[in-house]
Amino acid sequence: MVRGKLVFITGGVRSGKSNFAEHYLMNEQAKRNVYVASGVAVDDEMNERIKRHRDDRENYPVEWVTIEQPRRFEEVVQQINQGDGILWDCVTTWLANELYEGQIEEVEKQLYVAIDQLLEKAKVVVIVSNEVLDEPLSKYESVVLYQKWIGRIHQKLVERADHAFEMEYGLSHQWK
Template identity: 35%
Template sequence: MEKGKLIFVTGGVRSGKSSFAEELATDWSRELDANLHYIACGVPSDKEMRQRITRHQENRSIASINWKTWECPTNLQRISSNFSKQDILVLDCATTLLNNYLFDQNINDSSVVMNYMLTDIFSLQEASSGVIVVSNEVMQDVPHQASVTRKYQYILGNVHQNIVEWADAAYLVESGIPVCKKGGAENERDNDPGNCF
C-alpha cells in the first residue's frame, strides 16, 4: 500500500504551530475532498492542560470543515485501521505522546519509547492520505542537568530527526509565521506556506 504524505510542524510554546497545522490540513482536505481527523494525545491531568484541550476543541468546532476527534494518548497504531486514503490526520502532539509513554506508561528504555512513537506515526501515515505531526521545539536549549530531562531531550531529538528524514515537508513556526525547512527550494520563495510540499 502506498504511504500517505508526512508533514512535520514544530515550534515553541504558543508559536501558532497547532493553528497552522489545522489550517494546512483544512486546505489539503478541500483540495483532495478528504475527511479531517484530529488525533489528540493530551490527557487532562491538570488545569492548564484542561484549558489547552478546551481551547483546541473550541477552535476546531468553529472551523469551516468538520473534524472527527480521536482521544488517544498512546498506541496510536491501534486506531490506524479506522483510516483510509480519504482521510487527512493531524497528530497533536509528539511531545505529549512522549510524555505519555515515559511517565504514564512508565517505559524507561529510550529505544523502546522511540520505537513505539515512530511505529505510531508511520502506521498512521501508511493508513491515510496524509498525516501532519505537530511537536514542540524544546531542543534549542542546552542539555539539562537532570537525567530525566536529558533523556527526554535525547528521545525527542531523535524522534524529530527520524520524522523529518521521512517527511515530505517540515515547518518551524515562530510567532505565528511558518518557515518551510524541507519540501522544495522553489516553493520557499513562494509566500504560500501550503506550497512547501
C-alpha cells in the same frame, strides 16, 4: 497505492503550530479530518488548552473527528479510513506520557511502523511537536533522557517527512 504525504511542524509553546497545522490539513481537502490528541487534562491549564483546541475546530467550515490517544499511538491506525487527513498533536506530550511507562525503545519502533501504516491509508499526516531543544541540557537525568529521545524522534520524522516547518510568532519557516 500512492503513499500519503507526511508533514512535520515544530516550534515553541504558543508559536501557532496547531493553528497552522489545522489550516494546512483543511487545505488538503481529505475525505475526513482526524485530530489525534495526545494531551491529558491533568490540571486546569491543560483543561483550558484542550477546550480551546476543541472550540477552534468547531468554528472551522469542515468537520473534525477527534481521537484521544495519549499513549500507544499505533492503536490509531485501525481507526483511520482510506483518504483521511490526520493531524497528530503532539509528539512531545505523547513521549512524556510514554516515558512514564518505560519500554521507550519498543515504543519508538512502534511509532515509525504506525506512521508508515498511516501513510498507506491517509492522504496526509500532519505531525505537530514542540521544540524543546533550544535550551541547554538539563541537570536532571530524566529531562536529559527526554531531550535525547525527542531529538532523535524529531530527526527521524523530518527525515521521513515530505515537508518540515518551524513556527515562530505565528509565522512559518519551511525547512524541507
